Amino acid sequence: MPRPEVMERIPVDDEYFLFRSCVASSKYPGMESATKEVFERIGVGLTESDDQTCCAGFITFTSVAEVTATMPAVARNLSIPDAAGLNTITMCNGCYTFLTEFGHFLQQNPPILGKVNEMLGMVGREYTGESQVLHMIDVLPKLKDRIAEQVVKPLKGLRLATHYGCHYLYGFKKDAIDDPFMPTVVEELIEVAGATPVDYPEARTCCGSGLTQVVIHKEELALPHMKKKFDSLKEAEVDGIIVVCPYCLTILDRGQAKMVDRGITDYDVPVLYVTQLLGLAMGIDPVRLGFGANVTSAKRLLEKVEKLGGANA
Amino acid sequence: MSKTEARKLRPELYPKLRDLTFGFVRDLEKCMQCGKCVGACPAAALTTYNPRRMIHNIKAGNLEEVIESEELWSCFFCSTCYASCPRDINFPFTVAMLRYASIYAGYGVEYVKKIIPYAQDYYRRGLTVLQPEKNPLVIGRRRANSGTSGQMADIREQMGMPRERKISAEALAEVQFISDVSGMTKLMKDMLKRRDAGPKSRDRIEKVETVKSREGKFAGFPKEQENA
């Protein structure tokens, strides 16, 4: 159940700064495109900037660059929305974690903040910390009514599972918008889209990468773990999995394909970012939602949706 | 921890370790060895990794044993343990800190070497994950799904997006400048050196001291900026 006290703290603005994610831009650009389309329909502006770089969280949490060394990079990125006077929406659990945790760290360590701002000053920037960093699923629940108004194609009969990812709900166990073990915000959004949320036992289990395992360690840890999750999903017989993080999307989507290739399993369940789902319900052209970047096939799901469209029209 | 011989506890070492790593190690004192993290931990379910045991080992002063272990690199970083922990111990963050310690002590480089190119990309291009896809299977599947070449640039174009995500030239210059003055560039170079040097000899106690002196460096990092 969403936490009312956190809900209350989430600002509803006319315009936000959209913090782009490297993973999304380069592997699943449909996330960005779908997000922009959806926000346009619900009348909320999104500002982007080519000055914004990677959040640098990945190299930090994989132990390559030290925490304190990446601090100025965080501050530089956040100085952009600070200057624009906008609150920031992140699309990725990782960006959210990194920007939030390090923003807090800077706010609580004025001497370091001072040094960081001195460095930024040399390139004409300043980090004030005024821009509040939000997660996509902080904001969407607050706009549920406006989303509902735009749903022209309720996705009736579509059975959808969720995967929230660990780095938002688990990492912020007391401050996240929803409970880490029984969250429902995305389920509620699925219902707004007219589809049916489906529970499965391993719903709150990590995707299997946990940031590092598939990259820096060996796959033999990640794949058996993933198998556990997908076995549980298979029993639930779903049409798709809704995620709120591009990295989860990457891992679940490519991991499936990898397991098929290795003959471990035989799933082909498409993985969708939450705004891609809402986009479908709003009748946005699937091509513009970018399912072409998926490695698993979204074909069956889209066909189902297509049929619905006919019935609803 | 992978060792099987009986080990002496080194409680006298613990006070030395306690103040390392932004207080994360100190936080471990709160652990009551309840094991809730282990039941939640995906890595523990698959390997001999056991966060509860690891915490106990650190508290017993056997940090060297932890930082030289392979298990340190098994953590998924999923934070499930943190979400579950009745004492709010943020173990994955502690692991991150211990991994630095491991690298500085010459143990963990092999596990992170695949990441180094990403860090280089960040420095050169402002992004850690870049667009070009090399895996033919992935491209093939995408081609089948999208009716394009399966190349990301084409898929982006199909959606009306620029063929490649741009980072402004100013931004790149800024990132590089900041990286240089904050000492990050140097850190990355150090990492390259370590990678090329390969695993080092394992003089444990000395390594722990090295970790400590790294901490000293943290406090001094703005100084490097003056030198710059």
Added chain:
Amino acid sequence: MSSDYDPTIVGLLCNWCTYAGADLAGTTRIKHPQNMRAIRIPCSGRVSPHFLFTSFFQGADGVFIGGCHPADCHYTNGNYYARRRFALMKSLLDFVGVEPERMALEWVSASEGDRFAEVVTKFTEGVKGLRRPSALKRDGLES
């Protein structure tokens, strides 16, 4: 003034802890300097600021206040008030020129006879180390 400076110290000791601790130091015959004259009070929280002023104006070279350890106060939180007030008194007396070494607030429990002797010795040595009476006493004598 020279090394035979033999200071007079006023002790304000809480009945339940430090006074009893001093008793125990006696019962167990732990020798220590005899410069302090103890006054029994119900609780360190009873110490009014003017007890210190009077003492110094009258010619005391030091004032030692003893109470129960935090969380051990017989009256639950008298020693917290003592601590708060003591900080205030200390800065006031500092202002009129009384050295901080001349004042102490220590926690000694009824079972800490050895600790009593120890802190009193330390305190007495500290006052002796100043080698001359307090400013208030000197001024008082001049006027």
Added chain:
Amino acid sequence: MRKVGVFVCHCGTNIAAMVDVAKVVEESRDLPEVVFATDYQFTCSAPGQDQIKDAIREHNLDGVVVAACSPRMHEPTFRNAVAGAGLNPYLVEMANIREHDSWVATDRDEATRKAVDLVRMKVKKVAKLEPLEEIRLPVTKKALVIGGGVAGIQAALDIANTGIDVLLVEKEPSIGGHMAQYDKTFPTLDCASCILTPRMVEAAQHPRITLHTYSEVAEVSGFVGDFEVKIRMRARSIDLEKCTGCGDCLEKCPVKVPSEFDAGLADRGAVYRPFPQAVPNVPVIDREHCTYFLKDGKCGICQKICPTDAIDYSGDDEIITEKVGAIVVATGFHFFDAAKYTEYGYGAYPDVISWLQYERLTNASGPTGGKLKRLSDGKEPETIVFIHCVGSRDPSKGFPYCSRICCMATAKHAVIARSKLPNAQIFSFYIDIRAAGKGYEEFVRRAIENEDVQFIKGRPARVLSKNGKLIVRSENAFTGRPMEVDADLVVLTNGAQAQDDAPELALILGIGYDQYGFYTELHPKLRPVETNRAGIFLAGMCQGPKDIPESVSQASAAAAKALQILSKGELAREPQVAEVNAMRCTGCMDCREVCFYTAIEEDEFMRRKVAKVNPGVCQGCGACVAHCPDGALEMKIFNDEQIHAEITGLFAVPSAGAAGGGGAARE
């Protein structure tokens, strides 16, 4: 001027060996107040005391200084001695020249000088002492017991059996508390209602006990021996006299509300009694749910049915005022909300239940008649998992403390499960087993060894639901490996916490509570049932987690403490109390903030607000005296003037030439 006598004791050689006693006597004589001074071998002995008495009579002394051992040792002795000679006992002081001097000094001259100083200080103080009387307070011979659980019932019976009247106030419609909900009790497994119900009836029928159920304490004023309490009696809507407890009304009420007593496993009507053996056995109408009250007089079925015309919808809450001499608080505990543990799925999965629900499920008079079955499909569970420490030892979600009873209660639950389901698999996941009590460890061993209960060390991480089974995921810390159990029933031992309204009641009573809401005892070891407010005592779980034997012992202890007050016609106590000088008091009431015992009240003096110390409540700490910005507070025996006299006395050396004075003279 006072006429002071000084008596210097040798204490055998204890003092005399290090202190020149004769010299101390001699120097004392030089003090203007001293009219008589002498020494003696053992002043505390009978002849020593006689010496004092004789001197008082002979020299008309009106002040005495005994230079001897610590006052903590012999002050009462010498107070008695002077009283024997007709002198007010509060006009004697002791100079401690043994513990503080002869025993710790190394130099005879120095020790003698110190003794002279100490005597002079005391002489100056004695000159300022005033004769005092013991404080005497009247006592109302009646007790109030708040809370009618096993602890409250015990305290009420213990007091009433000495012939003293007791008011027993219980919030719920019936007394009995939590114990009434259990089937069996550890470690002996005797039937809870078999041992509790007779006591409930005894309390209800006791000629000295007045029961006020469905009532709460609204206000308490006054002080020890003489409290005035206001009790709010909620409108029961059913006449206690007319109702015969036939229960006809209960059957027909159309309203269905989950029964609190059955932990939500069964329903009750708006007119209800918590359980069939309720005491009193008279139902109440719960106005928050009754249709008659919610919908302007619609319904009224129960009134039509009642054969004795006992139902009356018109009454309102009533407030009665009573005088009592002592109060025992026994308001017990309630349960931690298990739904906060979303990882265990309480509330989401029907077969994850709380331990109170388990008690009701296994209780022969419970909603299933004692049949242990799943709530989802009514099947007998084949695998049962108990999870310890839910809400306890968990600062993240619950409380850091250990609830103390749940390891044992879980062992009991497991044994009960075994007796009902001989073939079931029973697991109990714990962090540590806390079984410190008489027969407790043995009981747990019995569960493990004889009843085949698997106790596994490890706090479970998740309970998942899959195809009607519950998957419990945990570490088995013995092997260091994670494990899973496919369970049919999961029981959460959601620990004990203080009553939600505990702080409010504490405010009404003026007693302290800790950060969790448990009432604080005056001293954890030596005054475990007293509170900071004299005359108010604690019993049972309201003071902290404990089991039934401890609750009952504490209740008897609280009763004994209350009887110390109630058995007397008057209370006498030392006059070491604070007093407000109303002329000086500005009424800022700062003093009230520092008084831990809430002894300071507002008063009026010449149409101004001023502070007033209640001498019955004041414990004589002096915090307020030191705190008052206007010097309006004074304290008996240790007033400012007296302490100043001691300080200045130290430096008031009789004549400039006299040897051996204080530091000032040695300059």
